[in-house]
Amino acid sequence: TGGTGGAVSLARAGTAGGAGGGPAGGIGGAGGVGGAGGAAGAVTTITHASFNDPHGVAVNPGGNIYVTNQGSNTVSVIDPVTNTVTGSITDGNGPSGVAVSPVTGLVFVTNFDSNTVSVIDPNTNTVTGSIPVGTGAYGVAVNPGGNIYVTNQFSNTVSVIDPATNTVTGSPIPVGLDPTGVAVNPVTGVVYVTNSLDDTVSVITGEPARSVCSAAI
Numbered sequence: 001t002g003g004t005g006g007a008v009s010l011a012r013a014g015t016a017g018g019a020g021g022g023p024a025g026g027i028g029g030a031g032g033v034g035g036a037g038g039a040a041g042a043v044t045t046i047t048h049a050s051f052n053d054p055h056g057v058a059v060n061p062g063g064n065i066y067v068t069n070q071g072s073n074t075v076s077v078i079d080p081v082t083n084t085v086t087g088s089i090t091d092g093n094g095p096s097g098v099a100v101s102p103v104t105g106l107v108f109v110t111n112f113d114s115n116t117v118s119v120i121d122p123n124t125n126t127v128t129g130s131i132p133v134g135t136g137a138y139g140v141a142v143n144p145g146g147n148i149y150v151t152n153q154f155s156n157t158v159s160v161i162d163p164a165t166n167t168v169t170g171s172p173i174p175v176g177l178d179p180t181g182v183a184v185n186p187v188t189g190v191v192y193v194t195n196s197l198d199d200t201v202s203v204i205t206g207e208p209a210r211s212v213c214s215a216a217i
Contacts, residue, residue: 006048067098068098070112076088096109096111117137117150119166159172177196
């Protein structure tokens, strides 16, 4: 998903849709989006004026799709039934990654240029908080317990946000060089971080996950 501006594509597998991943750890996909029909691998492209250098994409439990637009510092909201944009949320500078908490349903957006994470209430589609993190906040993922993990690309660290207070807890976790993507195993809670400049993946364990080991790829 994503592009250089103006469009977002949804891929469907069979009649029920498929799931995909965003570049920054948010869970992307079109499961059940667009209704029945369509051959395996069929692609629907959504165009809207609010799309401006779209980067991250995530889907909440109700099916609403959230798309970060780095070029306009906004988040577009897409209705899963009609595949149309129903709202545009003003965000921080350089929104990149986006993830939805499986516990609270809150939407978390990393803002690369302002080094913050925005908290969006899905019921009102408004930003209810801004959390300072490291430099170059890019990837974001939420573990089954609700803890939020943010990759800080220029700090070579991962920040952990406490879901009860929406504040960073503990010191940033050192990882590899230029951390970008982040994902959580929903069964074990283990966190995986890709480090683009030293070609490694950091594995963070514990609850909340804080102990790190790295594997070359």
